[in-house]
Amino acid sequence: xxxxxxxxxxxxxxxxxxxxxxxxxxxxxxxxxxxxxxxxxxxxxxxxxxxxxxxxxxxxxxxxxxxxxxxxxxxxxxxxxxxxxxxxxxxxxxxxxxxxxxxxxxxxxxxxxxxxxxxxxxxxxxxxxxxxxxxxxxxxxxxxxxxxxxxxxxxxxxxxxxx
Numbered sequence: 001x002x003x004x005x006x007x008x009x010x011x012x013x014x015x016x017x018x019x020x021x022x023x024x025x026x027x028x029x030x031x032x033x034x035x036x037x038x039x040x041x042x043x044x045x046x047x048x049x050x051x052x053x054x055x056x057x058x059x060x061x062x063x064x065x066x067x068x069x070x071x072x073x074x075x076x077x078x079x080x081x082x083x084x085x086x087x088x089x090x091x092x093x094x095x096x097x098x099x100x101x102x103x104x105x106x107x108x109x110x111x112x113x114x115x116x117x118x119x120x121x122x123x124x125x126x127x128x129x130x131x132x133x134x135x136x137x138x139x140x141x142x143x144x145x146x147x148x149x150x151x152x153x154x155x156x157x158x159x160x161x162x163x
Contacts, residue, residue: 020060021060021061021062021066022056022059022060022061023061024056024061024086024087024088025086025087025088025089026089029089031089031090031091032089032090032127032128033087033088033089033090033127033128034087034088034089034090034125034126034127034128034129034130034131035085035086035087035088035129035130035131036053036085036086036088036125036131036132036133036146037083037084037085037130037131037132037133037149038050038051038052038053038063038064038083038084038085038132038133039051039064039083039132039133039134039135040064040081040083042101042137043079043081044079045077045078045079045104046077046078046079046103046104046105046108047079047101047102047103047104047108047112048068048079048081048101048102049099049100049101049102049115049135049137050063050064050065050068050081050098050099050100050101050102051097051098051099051133051134051135051144052064052065052084052097052098052099052133053086053095053096053097053133053146054096054097054098054118055094055095055096055120056088056093056094056095056096057093057094058094058096061086062084062086063084063098064081064082064083064084065098065100065102067082067084068080068081068082068102069102072104075104076104076105077104077105077108078104079102079103079104088125090125090126090127090128090129091124091125092122092123092124093122093123093124093125094120094121094122094123095120095121095122095123095146095156096118096119096120097118097119097120097121097133097135097144097145097146097156097159098116098117098118098144099116099117099118099133099135099136099137099142099143099144100114100115100116100117100118100137101113101114101115101116101137115137115138115139115142116137116142117135117137117142117143117144117159117160117161118144118159119144119159120159121145121146121156121157121159122156122157123146123155123156129148130148130149130150131146131147131148131149131155132146132147132149133145133146134146134147134154141160141161141162142160142161143158143159143160143161144158144159145157145158145159
């Protein structure tokens with residue numbers, strides 16, 4: 001019983017430690033911009049593999065994983081994906097990328113497979129460029145990168161993880 005109470009207390013304390021998300025484009029910025037889309041694959045009714053832009057120059061920004069989990073509260077075991085995009089300044093940045101299996105409910109992650117890969121890449125978006133975060137989550141190894149949305153060509157290095 002004491003372990004249960006301690007576990008619940010720790011969970012409540014950590015839940016209150018939400019990280020503040022920043023706007024990827026400062027309000028004072030009036031220069032050229034590019035658009036970056038998150039993506040998702042391998043979706044079924046209870047899970048999907050999301051590839052997202054998670055940080056810019058170390059600052060956390062809103063992404064499809066957070067939006068999907070926030071909007072999915074109270075929906076039970078059904079995942080309702082919410083794919084986001086954002087406009088960012090067309091300036092060189094350190095882009096934090098993540099590709100991860102997301103389940104509709106935490107209990108499903110305990111019994112299902114969860115694969116993930118994350119890392120930081122150098123990214124120099126072009127004025128009015130359109131980009132998408134792409135990735136692969138495989139048993140043999142996983143990767144995540146940014147590619148040009150129109151040509152499908154990779155524009156950053158791939159972040160990879162071994163098995």
